[in-house]
Amino acid sequence: MLYFSFMKHCSDDTWRVVLGEHNLVTDSGREQVLDVSQVVIHPDFDVLTKMYDIALLKLSSAASLNSYVQLGALPPSGEILPNNSYCYLTGWGRTSADGPISNELKQAFLASVDFETCSSPDWLGSDVKTTMVCAGGLEDSGCNVSLNNCVTRD
Secondary structure, three states: OOEEEEOHHHOOOOOEEEEOOOEOOOOOOOOEEEEEEEEEEOOOOOOOOOOOOOEEEEEOOOOOOOOOOOOOOOOOOOOOOOOOOEEEEEEOOEOOOOOOEOOEOEEEEEEEOOHHHHOOOOOOHHHOOOOOOOEOOOOOOOOOOOOOOEEEEO
């Protein structure tokens, strides 16, 4: 069984997963389009605060792993990401605050930031919760990189 994680607030009721996608406009022939048989939403998800903003998608059929489709690495349950651990953030989104959404998959390699720093008033303040992963900084961030993001550990 293969599950995918995503941000729940980005979801709707129509589900399919496209693996191996790189450009949303151009069909490379490497894409695998798979149906979703089950959506598992975190039981504590809160639409207003975006707390526990994650869900899993169970695929209806097996994916073929190849050089374009690989598994992501997740840390063990309960592990706190050490400060300055590097993570990949990938997805399609805006590359600048008011810019257009990218048709090409983007990737950022960002250092994690500890909760104390990230939640300080000169960073993000009280908007940051202990259940969130904070990465990037004043010059590097994922705020404009991705609408459908996935943070994986290197």
